[in-house]
Amino acid sequence: MTNKIKTDLLVIGAGSGGLSVAAGAAQMGADVTLLEGGKMGGDCLNYGCVPSKALIASGKAAHAQANASPYGVADVVPQVDYAKAKDHVRDVIAQIEPHDSQDRFEGLGVRVIRDYGQFISDTEVQAGDHVIRARRIIIATGSSPLVPPIPGLKTVPYDTNETLFDLRDKPDHLLVIGGGPVGMEMAQAHRRLDCKVTVIEGMKALGKDDPETAKVVLDALRGEGIDIVENASASEIRGSHGAIEVETKDGRVFKGSHLLMAVGRKPNIDRLNLKAAGIETTRSGIKVDAALKTTNRRVYAIGDVAGGLQFTHVAGYHAGIIIRSALFGLPAKASTAHIPWATYTAPELAQVGLTEAQARDAHGDTLEVVRFPFAQNDRAIAERHTAGLIKVMVVRGRPVGVSIAGAQAGELINLWALVLANGLKMKHVANMVAPYPTIGEINKRAAGAYFSPRLFDNPKVKTIVGLVQRWLP
Numbered sequence: 001m002t003n004k005i006k007t008d009l010l011v012i013g014a015g016s017g018g019l020s021v022a023a024g025a026a027q028m029g030a031d032v033t034l035l036e037g038g039k040m041g042g043d044c045l046n047y048g049c050v051p052s053k054a055l056i057a058s059g060k061a062a063h064a065q066a067n068a069s070p071y072g073v074a075d076v077v078p079q080v081d082y083a084k085a086k087d088h089v090r091d092v093i094a095q096i097e098p099h100d101s102q103d104r105f106e107g108l109g110v111r112v113i114r115d116y117g118q119f120i121s122d123t124e125v126q127a128g129d130h131v132i133r134a135r136r137i138i139i140a141t142g143s144s145p146l147v148p149p150i151p152g153l154k155t156v157p158y159d160t161n162e163t164l165f166d167l168r169d170k171p172d173h174l175l176v177i178g179g180g181p182v183g184m185e186m187a188q189a190h191r192r193l194d195c196k197v198t199v200i201e202g203m204k205a206l207g208k209d210d211p212e213t214a215k216v217v218l219d220a221l222r223g224e225g226i227d228i229v230e231n232a233s234a235s236e237i238r239g240s241h242g243a244i245e246v247e248t249k250d251g252r253v254f255k256g257s258h259l260l261m262a263v264g265r266k267p268n269i270d271r272l273n274l275k276a277a278g279i280e281t282t283r284s285g286i287k288v289d290a291a292l293k294t295t296n297r298r299v300y301a302i303g304d305v306a307g308g309l310q311f312t313h314v315a316g317y318h319a320g321i322i323i324r325s326a327l328f329g330l331p332a333k334a335s336t337a338h339i340p341w342a343t344y345t346a347p348e349l350a351q352v353g354l355t356e357a358q359a360r361d362a363h364g365d366t367l368e369v370v371r372f373p374f375a376q377n378d379r380a381i382a383e384r385h386t387a388g389l390i391k392v393m394v395v396r397g398r399p400v401g402v403s404i405a406g407a408q409a410g411e412l413i414n415l416w417a418l419v420l421a422n423g424l425k426m427k428h429v430a431n432m433v434a435p436y437p438t439i440g441e442i443n444k445r446a447a448g449a450y451f452s453p454r455l456f457d458n459p460k461v462k463t464i465v466g467l468v469q470r471w472l473p
């Protein structure tokens with residue numbers, strides 16, 4: 001028998017975006033229904049951010065043991081237990097899981113239905129035996145690993161981010177197809193956990209980032225023994241468990257024991273029957289306007305399925321935008337100019353706003369680029385993390401983009417995310433007093449690098465100082 005439900009807000013998908021909408025809307029008094037066909041918490045908790053950062057932490061622990069001698073502590077060969085590293089990953093997920101759980105959301109007053117939803121009309125969604133009619137519907141169904149039709153791929157065993165964290169036998173030699181953030185983070189974690197690793201990248205590894213800062217990371221990863229092959233598009237795959245071969249378009253063949261596919265994402269739209277609701281799609285996901293509304297004015301799409309930047313914090317940001325609009329009827333537009341991202345390799349790679357090339361295109365000769373190297377930061381020297389730099393793209397005193405490669409780049413970018421989000425200027429960063437010795441001083445030194453030539457190489461300043469000194473008692 002069909003169970004008919006009427007609700008203010010129907011959220012489809014209980015991942016980063018959907019959970020943020022559901023929690024916010026329920027706590028503000030809306031009647032909220034939440035559908036989840038898979039695991040509560042979505043990709044980020046179960047197959048993405050959380051397990052990847054946990055495995056990176058295992059790699060970091062092993063790397064520290066193997067590289068302690070520069071600090072006066074003997075190097076040891078780390079005894080890596082790959083299965084136990086995966087236990088650590090499970091345990092980290094388990095610690096975070098309650099926050100995203102059905103229990104917690106029911107406690108907040110959300111009606112949680114554990115089934116996949118599909119549109120049956122422009123205002124109704126069916127999930128199992130339930131037919132839900134909603135005033136507003138939010139599609140937050142995320143994305144899945146893209147598995148391209150490379151000849152032979154179907155015949156060999158391979159992993160994606162959805163299976164990798166369940167793998168318990170340590171790969172002897174991991175082949176990674178795709179040198180984006182998934183590929184590079186997992187390549188380094190595995191290398192540090194004593195696997196041979198080859199990354200096969202069709203174009204440029206870390207190609208969405210600034211090439212100068214990306215190079216710092218790629219050099220470091222190569223220095224750790226990861227073979228990163230660029231301009232090498234995988235065109236054929238063959239072999240069997242433990243003996244896999246990837247052939248690239250130029251005829252090179254790479255051999256390994258395991259294969260990780262990390263060539264991007266596809267939006268989760270197949271199950272939704274979008275046509276029934278008049279919702280259009282593009283190549284990258286559901287078509288949305290600046291307010292994240294789909295072509296059905298009662299339906300929004302947020303997070304990965306909306307086809308823009310694919311990050312947990314973007315899904316959370318989208319949630320805030322549509323809560324304003326769906327609950328309060330206030331105008332709200334999503335923007336990308338102030339959205340940061342970070343890749344958690346060591347050194348880390350972070351970006352907010354425009355890269356140098358984008359800023360040059362947008363601002364031409366008015367652009368000034370200031371740089372400051374980690375090698376001149378005392379804390380970085382003390383900790384022997386001197387590889388890296390910060391670049392700030394400045395137009396008439398206002399930063400329009402920041403690229404950082406180096407230790408804690410993901411933390412350092414926070415300040416610039418604040419600066420860009422609020423239209424602050426370089427003088428505001430220069431006014432800040434940063435505690436010594438912190439890596440964060442790099443941010444202030446970048447502002448210093450902007451003002452130094454104006455102050456120190458400026459004949460006017462010299463004349464004024466000369467005059468004032470003559471008059472001072």
Ligand SMILES: Cc1cc2nc3c(=O)[nH]c(=O)nc-3n(C[C@H](O)[C@H](O)[C@H](O)COP(=O)(O)OP(=O)(O)OC[C@H]3O[C@@H](n4cnc5c(N)ncnc54)[C@H](O)[C@@H]3O)c2cc1C
Nearest residue numbers: 013015016017037038042043048117142303304310311312
């Ligand atoms: C390996 C990896 C590492 C990552 N690391 C980071 C990181 O460090 N930082 C970062 O910001 N981002 C990271 N990301 C990206 C991040 O995971 C995603 O951007 C984020 O999870 C997107 O949130 P979402 O709400 O759009 O989708 P999801 O979190 O994927 O949630 C969508 C949910 O919808 C459910 N669903 C799908 N279809 C239906 C349906 N028809 N009915 C009901 N439910 C449905 C799914 O089961 C899923 O639970 C990483 C991604 C990967 C793959």
Ligand SMILES: NC(=O)c1ccc[n+]([C@@H]2O[C@H](COP(=O)([O-])OP(=O)(O)OC[C@H]3O[C@@H](n4cnc5c(N)ncnc54)[C@H](O)[C@@H]3O)[C@@H](O)[C@H]2O)c1
Nearest residue numbers: 178179180181182183201202233234262263264310342343
């Ligand atoms: N730290 C983070 O925030 C983090 C970490 C992981 C993932 N993510 C998110 O997940 C998204 C997906 O990551 P991803 O790394 O899977 O995708 P991606 O699109 O960023 O990178 C995929 C790479 O695969 C390459 N490629 C495609 N087909 C190929 C082929 N046949 N042979 C060789 N190379 C090929 C592409 O040139 C590209 O460089 C990211 O864009 C990001 O939004 C974020």
